[in-house]
Amino acid sequence: MDFLQWQKDFKTIAEYHGIFSHDVREKMQQIRKVVKGVAPEAKEVISYQIPAFKIGKKYLIYYSAYTKHISLSSPWSEAFRKKFASELKGLTVTKSAIQLPNKDELPLDLIKRIVAFRKWEIDQEQ
Template identity: 50%
Template sequence: MAKTNFKNIDEYHSSFSGDILKRMELTRKMINQIVPEAEEVISYQIPAFKIGKKFLLYYAGFPNHLSLSHPWSQDFLEHFKDELKDYKVSKSVIQIPNETEFPEEFVEKIIRFRREEMKETV
């Protein structure tokens, strides 16, 4: 990925192909379906979704994984502690390896959880 001045998510996606592109497109589609009021933006040169001035979720494609990111709350980390054991996780990033089946149901749960968290703060 050489280009770094993306203006929108379509431009970001155009720099990928294959399975990682499919994973990103699916993630985008799920966010748009679950949180239709979320605005698509580029932040830190990666796709992000926000409601008002607050960010719902970021994602990014890499050669070996798809990252989902946000400064995860302690409630989030506790709620998903069993499911997160399968992934490399930091306080703000979950790495989903490209060599594994895409965990669509888990990603959907993450999106729904973040939507509910945001309802408390928006």
């Protein structure tokens, strides 16, 4: 599905979700629900052809689905990397993405804390 997602001009998160299998769609919907629970004021948008959430002009978090994983993306700060270092061990993590394998259950509590930390960072910048 990786290639197909770049072949469409998505207008909504629902449209993006719609190209994936039921299982992957359900996982993305869980992420969406967590974000809305932590940051109900966040606006849903499509950016770089993937789902994202904004608070004001700042991007809270992005997510995207691939054949073997779902990525949570943001330009992770040094403070973020330090705070979550031990919990992210064993996952593929870059400066801007965390890969959550599709074969595993989503770590919803961790995702909730990640979103809350990003929200806190945005609040500190305003």
